Amino acid sequence: MKWDTLDEEPCSLSRTIAVIGDRWTLLILRECFLRVRRFEAFQSALQITRHLLSERLKKLVRFGILRRVPYSEAPKRYEYILTQKGLDLYPIIMAMVHWGDTHMGDERGRPLLHEHKTCGKQFDPVMVCSECGEPLHAKQVHVHPGPGRKEAIG
Amino acid sequence: MKWDTLDEEPCSLSRTIAVIGDRWTLLILRECFLRVRRFEAFQSALQITRHLLSERLKKLVRFGILRRVPYSEAPKRYEYILTQKGLDLYPIIMAMVHWGDTHMGDERGRPLLHEHKTCGKQFDPVMVCSECGEPLHAKQVHVHPGPGRKEAIG
């Protein structure tokens, strides 16, 4: 597998994997959604080596997930902020959190609860069909080739 | 980071990452949802080395995502079938596909289209709040510690 051109595959899942398909990147994104923005903060939260953190942040900036914004001129210092493209990863993260809550939980209960500010309630994320609004299940979905070629789930 | 105990972290995202947080595993799951079930079929579809495929399938079986079911007694041959726990990963895969469609597309258009058998229409997956049914956005969600401890997105 040529991982360096995975983002050009005719499969949307491969293209997504090219960007967020590794453990450190996902953990970095978790911190981003928890409003962590600075190099030192990521490093101490995750205990990732500085080398890898530096490389992963560059990659996320290159793919337009994060913006590198100066917050101090002298000395030059930057922080990393989610772009809209990055914010749009939220459903992926939430789907993963929800699966973990459901299938990997232990007797201690959920680590975090989520409150929807809009309605004020504690909620779970549910994936529904954009057309009929019903919850989606794998077996109710039929795939067929789109204009960007056939094969693969997406 | 001790990746081997990631599934015991007090964070549902970490626990999910422990299971599906690598590129090959996600691609193997893609094939599972496309109804691929046998060792040789995975291998030729993905061009993954047999060694890694073997290891990843074992891991998915160990975590209860796949079941190893005999389909021939002599010689003994097995196929790998998604369990309910595995089928429940569908929203994660679909969320990734949808993000790829939206943000990593090219001029050729989508590689695959999805039809919801229930309503008969071509659809996109949408993540909504289980309580009010409104689409979820990162900024409308407030997290607070649950019984299984604080910190981390989930």
Add this chain to the structure above:
DNA sequence: CTCATAAGTCTGAAAAAGGAACTGACTTGA
């Protein structure tokens, strides 16, 4: 007997990750 198929295992080389010290441009406090 020989070839083909399926599901793996083994091995040596290449790539990625890990650990820890180092750099450079400041700021703060004594």
Add this chain to the structure above:
DNA sequence: TCAAGTCAGTTCCTTTTTCAGACTTATGAG
């Protein structure tokens, strides 16, 4: 003004994973 601290990285070396491809075991077909 001198030492110590902060922040955002970079460099270097070791250990672990991954990769590519050959080998194995069991069996059926011709």
